[in-house]
Every structure is written in structure tokens, then in C-alpha cells.
Amino acid sequence: MQTDISLTDAIDQDEVIEIYRLNQWSSAEKPEQLMAALRNSHTLVTARQNGKLVGLGNALSDGHLVVYYPHMLVHPDYQGQGIGRQLMSAMLERYTGLHQQMLTADGEAIQFYQKLGFERAGKTEPMWVYSGNDH
Numbered sequence: 001m002q003t004d005i006s007l008t009d010a011i012d013q014d015e016v017i018e019i020y021r022l023n024q025w026s027s028a029e030k031p032e033q034l035m036a037a038l039r040n041s042h043t044l045v046t047a048r049q050n051g052k053l054v055g056l057g058n059a060l061s062d063g064h065l066v067v068y069y070p071h072m073l074v075h076p077d078y079q080g081q082g083i084g085r086q087l088m089s090a091m092l093e094r095y096t097g098l099h100q101q102m103l104t105a106d107g108e109a110i111q112f113y114q115k116l117g118f119e120r121a122g123k124t125e126p127m128w129v130y131s132g133n134d135h
Contacts, residue, residue: 009046
């Protein structure tokens with residue numbers, strides 16, 4: 001099936017929240033903040049099949065040196081079809097040449113991102129202040 005990848009798509013709250021809930025992301029419980037965060041990202045990438053939102057991701061960037069990819073999700077029914085790779089490929093192309101491209105990955109996602117060229121940054125340790133409880 002054809003997957004349409006877009007950097008200019010409009011998103012609807014119901015379709016976004018569905019993907020976040022199905023992936024058990026705590027930000028689904030803060031829909032207004034989540035939608036504002038996604039819509040105000042430096043870049044938002046979406047994947048659709050027959051008009052249905054099946055994946056999305058976002059980037060926060062200064063547009064010159066650094067980009068951070070905080071969210072990348074694929075609807076569970078569509079995982080394993082290369083959609084996540086297509087989403088990330090669009091982002092990596094968009095930010096080609098930036099000095100630093102960063103993300104936080106855990107669990108099975110680590111191997112996915114390693115296949116795309118991401119690696120642990122030297123002796124750095126991931127650190128955060130986090131108000132959720134899903135990690």
C-alpha cells in the first residue's frame with residue numbers, strides 16, 4: 001500500500017491521540033499540550049495511507065546547528081512496514097548537514113535508530129527532568 005510522507009500535513013487531535021494512546025505514550029493524557037507542541041515544532045512529518053494517519057514525528061531545531069527528534073510513532077497496526085524508516089529518512093534529509101542530530105531511544109527503538117546511523121555520543125549520559133511515569 002502507498003504511504004504518503006509529508007512535511008506540510010495538517011493533523012487532527014483525534015487521529016493523533018489515537019496513535020499516542022495505542023503506543024502507550026503518556027503525552028496522550030495531555031492532548032492540548034501535545035497538539036500545541038506538535039503544531040509548533042520546527043518540523044512535523046506525517047505518514048498516511050488512504051488518508052489515515054499511520055505515523056508521525058517531530059523535530060525541534062535552531063535550523064542551523066542542532067536538531068532534536070523528540071517524537072516518532074507509528075500506529076501499531078502499521079509497524080514493521082518501513083513507515084518509521086520513511087519518516088526518519090524525511091527528517092534526516094530535511095536536516096542534512098546540521099552539526100548535531102539528537103534523540104532519546106529506549107528498548108527496541110535503539111536498534112531501529114542504530115540502523116539509521118545514530119550511535120551513543122561518546123561518554124555522554126542521557127539526563128532529563130521528566131514528569132511522566134512511563135520510563
